[in-house]
Amino acid sequence: MTFEDLKGKIIQMDENKGWSDGQPGDLAKSIMLESAELLEHFQWDDTIRFRGQKALSKNKNEIGKEMADILIYLIKMSTKMDIDLIHVTINKIDEIQKR
Secondary structure, rough: OHHHHHHHHHHHHHHHHOOOOOHHHHHHHHHHHHHHHHHHHHOOHHHHHOOOOOOOOHHHHHHHHHHHHHHHHHHHHHHHOOOHHHHHHHHHHHHHOOO
């Protein structure tokens, strides 16, 4: 599946669910909320290691779902704002490499 195919699938899902009116500010908030849910999977790991204990094993499936939620919201927000996410990402990588 290409990025454009994925974007189309997300747009279609939103239309089918009646969610296509999400505004950029609300989508940005959703990205932050989903990011917090991702971070929750790693809560207390450093403390556990500091105590000399082994960190708990991670559920990659659940972590992957949180990552997918974040990606979906990023794609929805970039579409709503007419931002070419691939283009700006490549530009950002180039900018970082020049540092």
